Amino acid sequence: MTLLVRLSHAFAGFALDVAFEAPPGLTALVGPSGAGKTTVVGAVAGLLRPRAGRVVAAGVTLLDTDRGVWVPPHRRRVGCVFQEGRLFPHLTVRQNLLYGRWFAPRAEPGPLPGEVVDLLGLAPLLARRPAALSGGERQRVALGRALLARPRLLLMDEPLASLDEARKAEVLPYIERLRDRSGLPILYVSHASAEVERLATTVVRLEGGRVAAAAREDRTLRRNRPGPDFAGQSLSR
Protein backbone atom coordinates (compact mmCIF):
# COMPACT_ATOMS: atom_id res chain seq x y z
CA MET A 1 0.00 0.00 0.00
CA THR A 2 1.84 3.01 -1.31
CA LEU A 3 0.80 6.40 -2.60
CA LEU A 4 2.50 7.79 -5.69
CA VAL A 5 2.04 11.47 -6.48
CA ARG A 6 3.26 13.45 -9.48
CA LEU A 7 1.65 16.82 -10.11
CA SER A 8 2.14 20.02 -11.98
CA HIS A 9 -0.23 22.90 -11.72
CA ALA A 10 -0.04 26.62 -12.34
CA PHE A 11 -1.74 29.48 -10.55
CA ALA A 12 -1.26 33.17 -11.11
CA GLY A 13 2.38 33.76 -10.15
CA PHE A 14 2.94 30.25 -8.80
CA ALA A 15 3.88 26.96 -10.39
CA LEU A 16 3.70 23.61 -8.64
CA ASP A 17 5.80 20.75 -9.89
CA VAL A 18 6.22 17.86 -7.47
CA ALA A 19 6.74 14.11 -7.41
CA PHE A 20 7.03 11.93 -4.33
CA GLU A 21 6.11 8.59 -2.89
CA ALA A 22 4.36 7.89 0.40
CA PRO A 23 5.04 4.34 1.64
CA PRO A 24 3.00 2.73 4.44
CA GLY A 25 3.52 4.67 7.61
CA LEU A 26 3.12 8.39 8.03
CA THR A 27 4.51 10.68 5.37
CA ALA A 28 4.72 14.27 6.57
CA LEU A 29 4.33 16.95 3.93
CA VAL A 30 6.04 20.01 5.34
CA GLY A 31 7.08 23.41 4.12
CA PRO A 32 6.25 27.10 4.47
CA SER A 33 2.86 28.56 3.60
CA GLY A 34 2.40 28.87 -0.12
CA ALA A 35 4.74 25.96 -0.84
CA GLY A 36 1.92 24.02 -2.49
CA LYS A 37 0.85 21.65 0.29
CA THR A 38 -2.84 22.54 0.01
CA THR A 39 -2.77 21.98 -3.74
CA VAL A 40 -1.27 18.53 -3.26
CA VAL A 41 -3.97 17.67 -0.72
CA GLY A 42 -6.71 18.93 -3.05
CA ALA A 43 -5.36 16.96 -5.99
CA VAL A 44 -5.05 13.71 -4.01
CA ALA A 45 -8.53 14.06 -2.48
CA GLY A 46 -10.00 15.00 -5.86
CA LEU A 47 -11.17 18.42 -4.71
CA LEU A 48 -9.23 20.17 -7.46
CA ARG A 49 -8.05 19.17 -10.91
CA PRO A 50 -4.36 19.78 -11.51
CA ARG A 51 -3.21 20.70 -15.01
CA ALA A 52 -1.12 17.57 -15.29
CA GLY A 53 -0.24 14.70 -13.03
CA ARG A 54 -0.71 11.19 -11.78
CA VAL A 55 -1.91 9.89 -8.41
CA VAL A 56 -1.87 6.18 -7.63
CA ALA A 57 -3.06 4.86 -4.27
CA ALA A 58 -2.65 1.20 -3.34
CA GLY A 59 -2.29 0.27 -7.01
CA VAL A 60 -5.43 2.15 -8.09
CA THR A 61 -5.00 5.12 -10.42
CA LEU A 62 -7.02 8.05 -9.09
CA LEU A 63 -5.68 10.61 -11.52
CA ASP A 64 -3.73 10.35 -14.74
CA THR A 65 -4.01 13.35 -17.02
CA ASP A 66 -2.04 11.58 -19.78
CA ARG A 67 -4.67 8.86 -19.99
CA GLY A 68 -7.60 11.11 -19.14
CA VAL A 69 -8.31 9.40 -15.82
CA TRP A 70 -9.98 11.49 -13.13
CA VAL A 71 -11.81 9.61 -10.42
CA PRO A 72 -14.39 11.85 -8.66
CA PRO A 73 -13.82 12.39 -4.93
CA HIS A 74 -16.63 10.10 -3.79
CA ARG A 75 -15.09 7.11 -5.62
CA ARG A 76 -11.49 7.72 -4.53
CA ARG A 77 -11.82 6.38 -1.01
CA VAL A 78 -9.26 8.81 0.32
CA GLY A 79 -10.05 9.30 4.00
CA CYS A 80 -9.68 12.98 4.82
CA VAL A 81 -9.18 14.62 8.19
CA PHE A 82 -9.35 18.40 7.93
CA GLN A 83 -8.11 21.09 10.25
CA GLU A 84 -11.66 22.09 11.23
CA GLY A 85 -12.90 18.52 11.68
CA ARG A 86 -15.90 19.15 9.44
CA LEU A 87 -18.18 16.88 11.43
CA PHE A 88 -21.82 16.98 10.35
CA PRO A 89 -23.57 19.13 12.97
CA HIS A 90 -26.99 17.55 12.42
CA LEU A 91 -25.76 14.02 13.12
CA THR A 92 -24.67 12.39 16.37
CA VAL A 93 -21.11 11.16 16.80
CA ARG A 94 -22.31 7.62 16.08
CA GLN A 95 -24.01 8.72 12.86
CA ASN A 96 -20.95 10.73 11.85
CA LEU A 97 -18.75 7.68 12.37
CA LEU A 98 -21.00 5.42 10.32
CA TYR A 99 -21.58 7.96 7.53
CA GLY A 100 -18.76 6.85 5.26
CA ARG A 101 -19.18 3.19 6.11
CA TRP A 102 -22.63 3.33 4.59
CA PHE A 103 -21.20 4.29 1.20
CA ALA A 104 -18.14 2.04 1.31
CA PRO A 105 -18.23 -1.18 -0.72
CA ARG A 106 -19.41 -3.96 1.58
CA ALA A 107 -16.95 -6.54 0.23
CA GLU A 108 -13.85 -4.50 1.05
CA PRO A 109 -12.02 -5.34 4.23
CA GLY A 110 -11.96 -2.60 6.78
CA PRO A 111 -12.01 -1.94 10.49
CA LEU A 112 -15.21 -2.61 12.40
CA PRO A 113 -16.96 0.27 14.17
CA GLY A 114 -16.28 -1.31 17.56
CA GLU A 115 -12.56 -1.54 16.84
CA VAL A 116 -12.37 2.09 15.78
CA VAL A 117 -14.37 3.25 18.79
CA ASP A 118 -11.92 1.38 21.05
CA LEU A 119 -8.83 2.53 19.18
CA LEU A 120 -9.83 6.19 19.43
CA GLY A 121 -11.56 6.06 22.83
CA LEU A 122 -14.89 7.28 21.44
CA ALA A 123 -17.31 5.14 23.47
CA PRO A 124 -18.42 7.92 25.87
CA LEU A 125 -19.08 10.33 22.99
CA LEU A 126 -21.30 8.25 20.71
CA ALA A 127 -24.66 9.79 21.61
CA ARG A 128 -23.43 13.39 21.53
CA ARG A 129 -23.66 15.97 18.79
CA PRO A 130 -20.50 17.66 17.47
CA ALA A 131 -21.55 20.96 19.09
CA ALA A 132 -21.08 19.28 22.49
CA LEU A 133 -17.52 18.05 21.81
CA SER A 134 -14.17 19.64 22.62
CA GLY A 135 -11.77 20.40 19.79
CA GLY A 136 -9.69 17.31 20.53
CA GLU A 137 -12.73 15.07 20.70
CA ARG A 138 -13.93 16.41 17.37
CA GLN A 139 -10.64 15.54 15.70
CA ARG A 140 -10.71 12.04 17.16
CA VAL A 141 -14.21 11.54 15.77
CA ALA A 142 -13.02 12.90 12.41
CA LEU A 143 -10.18 10.33 12.45
CA GLY A 144 -12.63 7.53 13.18
CA ARG A 145 -15.07 8.71 10.53
CA ALA A 146 -12.36 8.74 7.86
CA LEU A 147 -11.09 5.32 8.94
CA LEU A 148 -14.55 3.69 8.85
CA ALA A 149 -15.07 4.75 5.22
CA ARG A 150 -12.56 1.95 4.41
CA PRO A 151 -10.08 4.29 2.73
CA ARG A 152 -7.11 3.38 0.57
CA LEU A 153 -5.10 6.02 2.37
CA LEU A 154 -5.59 8.69 4.98
CA LEU A 155 -5.05 12.35 4.23
CA MET A 156 -4.63 14.65 7.20
CA ASP A 157 -4.48 18.36 6.51
CA GLU A 158 -3.16 20.14 9.61
CA PRO A 159 -5.42 18.05 11.85
CA LEU A 160 -3.98 19.52 15.06
CA ALA A 161 -3.39 23.11 13.96
CA SER A 162 -6.53 24.53 15.58
CA LEU A 163 -5.94 22.81 18.93
CA ASP A 164 -4.09 24.12 21.99
CA GLU A 165 -1.09 22.21 23.36
CA ALA A 166 -3.11 20.17 25.84
CA ARG A 167 -5.59 19.06 23.19
CA LYS A 168 -2.75 18.25 20.79
CA ALA A 169 -1.14 16.07 23.40
CA GLU A 170 -4.47 14.32 23.82
CA VAL A 171 -4.87 13.51 20.10
CA LEU A 172 -1.24 12.71 19.17
CA PRO A 173 -1.15 9.24 20.74
CA TYR A 174 -4.26 8.28 18.77
CA ILE A 175 -2.63 9.29 15.49
CA GLU A 176 0.40 7.21 16.46
CA ARG A 177 -1.83 4.20 17.10
CA LEU A 178 -3.53 4.74 13.78
CA ARG A 179 -0.16 4.90 12.01
CA ASP A 180 1.06 1.71 13.66
CA ARG A 181 -2.11 -0.35 13.45
CA SER A 182 -4.14 0.71 10.42
CA GLY A 183 -1.55 -0.38 7.82
CA LEU A 184 -2.63 2.54 5.62
CA PRO A 185 -0.34 5.12 4.11
CA ILE A 186 -0.99 8.43 5.84
CA LEU A 187 -0.21 11.73 4.15
CA TYR A 188 0.12 14.30 6.91
CA VAL A 189 0.36 18.00 6.18
CA SER A 190 1.79 20.11 8.96
CA HIS A 191 3.59 23.30 9.89
CA ALA A 192 4.58 22.12 13.33
CA SER A 193 7.98 20.48 13.50
CA ALA A 194 7.38 18.93 16.93
CA GLU A 195 4.41 17.02 15.58
CA VAL A 196 6.30 15.88 12.49
CA GLU A 197 9.30 14.87 14.56
CA ARG A 198 7.12 12.65 16.66
CA LEU A 199 4.87 11.12 14.00
CA ALA A 200 6.64 10.98 10.65
CA THR A 201 8.24 7.89 9.14
CA THR A 202 8.91 9.76 5.90
CA VAL A 203 9.31 13.49 5.40
CA VAL A 204 8.68 15.32 2.15
CA ARG A 205 9.59 18.98 2.23
CA LEU A 206 8.05 21.38 -0.28
CA GLU A 207 9.49 24.77 -1.07
CA GLY A 208 8.23 27.17 -3.73
CA GLY A 209 6.18 24.47 -5.45
CA ARG A 210 8.99 21.89 -5.61
CA VAL A 211 10.15 18.98 -3.49
CA ALA A 212 13.15 20.37 -1.63
CA ALA A 213 13.93 17.18 0.26
CA ALA A 214 12.45 13.76 0.78
CA ALA A 215 13.78 11.35 3.34
CA ARG A 216 12.83 8.10 4.92
CA GLU A 217 13.20 8.45 8.62
CA ASP A 218 14.31 5.33 10.42
CA ARG A 219 12.76 5.84 13.79
CA THR A 220 14.87 3.24 15.65
CA LEU A 221 18.03 4.72 14.18
CA ARG A 222 17.00 8.21 15.16
CA ARG A 223 16.50 7.24 18.71
CA ASN A 224 19.99 5.72 18.97
CA ARG A 225 21.75 8.43 17.07
CA PRO A 226 20.90 11.92 18.22
CA GLY A 227 23.02 13.68 15.57
CA PRO A 228 21.13 15.42 12.77
CA ASP A 229 20.37 13.21 9.81
CA PHE A 230 18.86 14.27 6.52
CA ALA A 231 15.29 14.45 7.71
CA GLY A 232 16.32 16.07 10.95
CA GLN A 233 18.04 18.84 9.03
CA SER A 234 15.07 19.49 6.84
CA LEU A 235 12.90 19.74 9.92
CA SER A 236 15.02 22.05 12.07
CA ARG A 237 13.80 25.27 10.60
Add this chain to the structure above:
Amino acid sequence: MTGWLTPAEWQAVLLSLRVATWATLASLPLGLLVAYALARWDFPGKGLLNGLVHLPLILPPVVTGYLLLVAFGTRGPVGGFLRDCCGIVLAFRWTGAALAAAVMAFPLMVRAIRLSIESVDGRLEAAAGTLGASPPWVFLTVTLPLCLPGVVAGAILAFAKAMGEFGATITFVSSIPGQTQTLPSAIYAQLQVPGGGEAATRLVLVAIAVAMGALALSEWVGRRVGAWVAGR
Protein backbone atom coordinates in the same frame (compact mmCIF):
# COMPACT_ATOMS: atom_id res chain seq x y z
CA MET B 1 -67.78 27.97 14.97
CA THR B 2 -69.49 27.01 11.71
CA GLY B 3 -72.34 29.34 12.62
CA TRP B 4 -69.99 32.27 12.72
CA LEU B 5 -69.39 32.20 8.96
CA THR B 6 -72.05 31.45 6.37
CA PRO B 7 -71.61 28.21 4.36
CA ALA B 8 -70.56 30.24 1.32
CA GLU B 9 -67.93 32.06 3.36
CA TRP B 10 -66.65 28.77 4.77
CA GLN B 11 -66.43 27.47 1.26
CA ALA B 12 -64.18 30.38 0.29
CA VAL B 13 -61.94 29.87 3.34
CA LEU B 14 -61.62 26.12 2.77
CA LEU B 15 -61.00 26.62 -0.93
CA SER B 16 -58.21 29.08 -0.13
CA LEU B 17 -56.64 26.59 2.27
CA ARG B 18 -56.81 23.86 -0.36
CA VAL B 19 -55.43 26.10 -3.10
CA ALA B 20 -52.57 27.33 -0.90
CA THR B 21 -51.69 23.84 0.32
CA TRP B 22 -51.49 22.40 -3.17
CA ALA B 23 -49.69 25.45 -4.54
CA THR B 24 -47.04 25.09 -1.83
CA LEU B 25 -46.59 21.31 -1.95
CA ALA B 26 -46.56 21.07 -5.73
CA SER B 27 -44.05 23.86 -6.23
CA LEU B 28 -41.69 22.80 -3.42
CA PRO B 29 -39.65 20.21 -5.43
CA LEU B 30 -39.21 22.63 -8.32
CA GLY B 31 -38.45 25.43 -5.86
CA LEU B 32 -35.70 23.31 -4.28
CA LEU B 33 -34.21 22.47 -7.66
CA VAL B 34 -34.24 26.07 -8.92
CA ALA B 35 -32.89 27.40 -5.61
CA TYR B 36 -30.08 24.80 -5.66
CA ALA B 37 -29.24 25.60 -9.27
CA LEU B 38 -29.11 29.32 -8.56
CA ALA B 39 -27.07 28.83 -5.38
CA ARG B 40 -24.55 26.22 -6.51
CA TRP B 41 -24.34 25.83 -10.27
CA ASP B 42 -22.85 27.97 -12.97
CA PHE B 43 -24.60 27.62 -16.29
CA PRO B 44 -25.45 29.79 -19.28
CA GLY B 45 -28.78 31.52 -18.82
CA LYS B 46 -28.51 31.65 -15.04
CA GLY B 47 -29.30 35.36 -15.03
CA LEU B 48 -32.29 34.73 -17.27
CA LEU B 49 -33.62 31.99 -14.99
CA ASN B 50 -33.19 34.25 -11.98
CA GLY B 51 -35.09 37.00 -13.79
CA LEU B 52 -37.92 34.68 -14.84
CA VAL B 53 -38.34 33.37 -11.30
CA HIS B 54 -38.55 36.89 -9.90
CA LEU B 55 -40.79 38.25 -12.65
CA PRO B 56 -44.13 37.60 -10.86
CA LEU B 57 -42.82 39.66 -7.94
CA ILE B 58 -42.32 42.71 -10.16
CA LEU B 59 -45.04 42.40 -12.82
CA PRO B 60 -48.54 43.65 -12.00
CA PRO B 61 -50.42 40.51 -10.83
CA VAL B 62 -53.05 41.11 -13.49
CA VAL B 63 -50.33 40.76 -16.13
CA THR B 64 -49.18 37.44 -14.66
CA GLY B 65 -52.79 36.27 -14.60
CA TYR B 66 -53.30 37.33 -18.19
CA LEU B 67 -50.12 35.54 -19.30
CA LEU B 68 -51.31 32.40 -17.49
CA LEU B 69 -54.65 32.67 -19.28
CA VAL B 70 -52.91 33.05 -22.63
CA ALA B 71 -50.64 30.05 -22.01
CA PHE B 72 -52.86 27.77 -19.92
CA GLY B 73 -56.31 28.70 -21.22
CA THR B 74 -58.04 25.89 -23.12
CA ARG B 75 -57.05 27.58 -26.40
CA GLY B 76 -53.53 28.42 -25.18
CA PRO B 77 -50.54 26.32 -26.29
CA VAL B 78 -49.93 24.66 -22.90
CA GLY B 79 -53.58 24.58 -21.83
CA GLY B 80 -54.69 23.07 -25.15
CA PHE B 81 -52.01 20.41 -24.94
CA LEU B 82 -52.90 19.51 -21.35
CA ARG B 83 -56.59 19.23 -22.24
CA ASP B 84 -55.99 17.08 -25.32
CA CYS B 85 -53.37 14.75 -23.84
CA CYS B 86 -54.45 14.34 -20.23
CA GLY B 87 -57.86 15.94 -19.93
CA ILE B 88 -56.52 18.55 -17.53
CA VAL B 89 -58.21 21.93 -17.62
CA LEU B 90 -56.81 24.69 -15.44
CA ALA B 91 -58.60 27.85 -16.54
CA PHE B 92 -61.60 28.74 -14.36
CA ARG B 93 -60.98 25.73 -12.08
CA TRP B 94 -59.58 25.60 -8.56
CA THR B 95 -56.48 23.87 -9.95
CA GLY B 96 -55.85 26.98 -12.01
CA ALA B 97 -56.14 29.06 -8.84
CA ALA B 98 -53.48 26.80 -7.32
CA LEU B 99 -51.24 27.33 -10.36
CA ALA B 100 -51.67 31.10 -10.19
CA ALA B 101 -50.95 31.11 -6.44
CA ALA B 102 -47.89 28.87 -6.95
CA VAL B 103 -46.46 31.14 -9.66
CA MET B 104 -46.98 34.23 -7.54
CA ALA B 105 -45.49 32.63 -4.42
CA PHE B 106 -42.57 30.99 -6.25
CA PRO B 107 -40.09 33.90 -6.02
CA LEU B 108 -40.53 34.14 -2.25
CA MET B 109 -40.05 30.40 -1.82
CA VAL B 110 -36.98 30.23 -4.07
CA ARG B 111 -35.41 33.24 -2.41
CA ALA B 112 -35.72 31.80 1.11
CA ILE B 113 -34.42 28.37 0.07
CA ARG B 114 -31.60 29.82 -2.01
CA LEU B 115 -30.32 31.92 0.88
CA SER B 116 -30.37 28.92 3.21
CA ILE B 117 -28.52 26.73 0.68
CA GLU B 118 -25.90 29.44 0.26
CA SER B 119 -25.40 29.47 4.02
CA VAL B 120 -24.58 25.72 4.09
CA ASP B 121 -20.81 25.28 4.53
CA GLY B 122 -19.51 23.88 1.23
CA ARG B 123 -16.61 22.29 3.13
CA LEU B 124 -19.07 19.92 4.83
CA GLU B 125 -20.36 18.88 1.43
CA ALA B 126 -16.79 18.30 0.23
CA ALA B 127 -16.12 16.21 3.35
CA ALA B 128 -19.21 14.09 2.62
CA GLY B 129 -17.87 13.55 -0.89
CA THR B 130 -14.52 12.28 0.39
CA LEU B 131 -16.46 9.83 2.58
CA GLY B 132 -17.96 8.24 -0.50
CA ALA B 133 -21.27 10.10 -0.92
CA SER B 134 -22.15 10.89 -4.55
CA PRO B 135 -23.53 14.39 -5.24
CA PRO B 136 -27.23 13.37 -4.93
CA TRP B 137 -26.50 11.66 -1.61
CA VAL B 138 -24.54 14.68 -0.42
CA PHE B 139 -27.59 16.81 -1.18
CA LEU B 140 -29.99 14.46 0.62
CA THR B 141 -27.86 13.74 3.69
CA VAL B 142 -25.99 17.00 4.22
CA THR B 143 -27.26 19.98 2.20
CA LEU B 144 -30.99 19.37 2.61
CA PRO B 145 -30.98 18.76 6.40
CA LEU B 146 -28.72 21.77 6.96
CA CYS B 147 -30.88 24.12 4.88
CA LEU B 148 -34.14 22.72 6.24
CA PRO B 149 -34.94 25.81 8.37
CA GLY B 150 -34.88 27.90 5.18
CA VAL B 151 -36.94 25.35 3.26
CA VAL B 152 -39.60 25.34 5.98
CA ALA B 153 -39.59 29.13 6.18
CA GLY B 154 -39.83 29.39 2.38
CA ALA B 155 -42.73 26.93 2.26
CA ILE B 156 -44.68 28.72 4.98
CA LEU B 157 -44.05 32.09 3.37
CA ALA B 158 -45.24 30.69 0.04
CA PHE B 159 -48.34 29.27 1.73
CA ALA B 160 -49.19 32.64 3.26
CA LYS B 161 -48.63 34.40 -0.05
CA ALA B 162 -50.79 31.81 -1.84
CA MET B 163 -53.57 32.33 0.71
CA GLY B 164 -53.61 36.01 -0.10
CA GLU B 165 -53.14 35.90 -3.86
CA PHE B 166 -55.80 37.91 -5.63
CA GLY B 167 -54.85 39.70 -8.85
CA ALA B 168 -53.46 36.85 -10.93
CA THR B 169 -56.05 34.41 -9.57
CA ILE B 170 -59.10 36.50 -10.43
CA THR B 171 -57.70 37.23 -13.90
CA PHE B 172 -56.90 33.59 -14.66
CA VAL B 173 -59.76 31.70 -13.03
CA SER B 174 -62.28 34.47 -12.24
CA SER B 175 -64.27 34.38 -9.00
CA ILE B 176 -66.87 31.64 -9.25
CA PRO B 177 -68.43 30.96 -5.82
CA GLY B 178 -67.73 27.41 -4.72
CA GLN B 179 -65.24 26.81 -7.53
CA THR B 180 -62.66 29.53 -7.80
CA GLN B 181 -63.78 32.14 -5.27
CA THR B 182 -60.92 32.19 -2.79
CA LEU B 183 -60.86 34.17 0.44
CA PRO B 184 -59.55 37.43 -1.10
CA SER B 185 -61.92 37.09 -4.07
CA ALA B 186 -64.83 36.58 -1.66
CA ILE B 187 -63.86 39.69 0.31
CA TYR B 188 -63.70 41.68 -2.90
CA ALA B 189 -67.06 40.30 -4.05
CA GLN B 190 -68.71 41.20 -0.73
CA LEU B 191 -67.38 44.74 -0.99
CA GLN B 192 -69.05 45.09 -4.40
CA VAL B 193 -72.57 44.40 -3.11
CA PRO B 194 -74.58 46.76 -0.88
CA GLY B 195 -74.66 45.56 2.73
CA GLY B 196 -71.73 43.18 2.21
CA GLY B 197 -69.49 45.07 4.63
CA GLU B 198 -70.25 42.82 7.57
CA ALA B 199 -69.44 39.61 5.68
CA ALA B 200 -66.29 41.24 4.33
CA THR B 201 -65.22 42.13 7.87
CA ARG B 202 -65.62 38.55 9.02
CA LEU B 203 -63.53 37.28 6.12
CA VAL B 204 -60.91 39.97 6.71
CA LEU B 205 -60.58 38.75 10.30
CA VAL B 206 -60.08 35.19 9.02
CA ALA B 207 -57.44 36.43 6.58
CA ILE B 208 -55.59 38.28 9.35
CA ALA B 209 -55.76 35.23 11.64
CA VAL B 210 -54.39 32.94 8.94
CA ALA B 211 -51.57 35.35 8.09
CA MET B 212 -50.57 35.83 11.73
CA GLY B 213 -50.78 32.09 12.35
CA ALA B 214 -48.54 31.36 9.38
CA LEU B 215 -45.96 33.90 10.55
CA ALA B 216 -45.96 32.56 14.11
CA LEU B 217 -45.71 28.99 12.85
CA SER B 218 -42.86 29.95 10.54
CA GLU B 219 -40.94 31.55 13.42
CA TRP B 220 -41.52 28.63 15.75
CA VAL B 221 -40.75 25.87 13.25
CA GLY B 222 -37.71 27.78 12.01
CA ARG B 223 -36.33 28.03 15.53
CA ARG B 224 -37.02 24.40 16.37
CA VAL B 225 -35.55 23.05 13.15
CA GLY B 226 -32.58 25.43 13.45
CA ALA B 227 -31.83 24.17 16.95
CA TRP B 228 -32.14 20.57 15.83
CA VAL B 229 -29.78 21.07 12.90
CA ALA B 230 -27.17 22.80 15.04
CA GLY B 231 -27.33 19.99 17.59
CA ARG B 232 -28.39 22.14 20.52
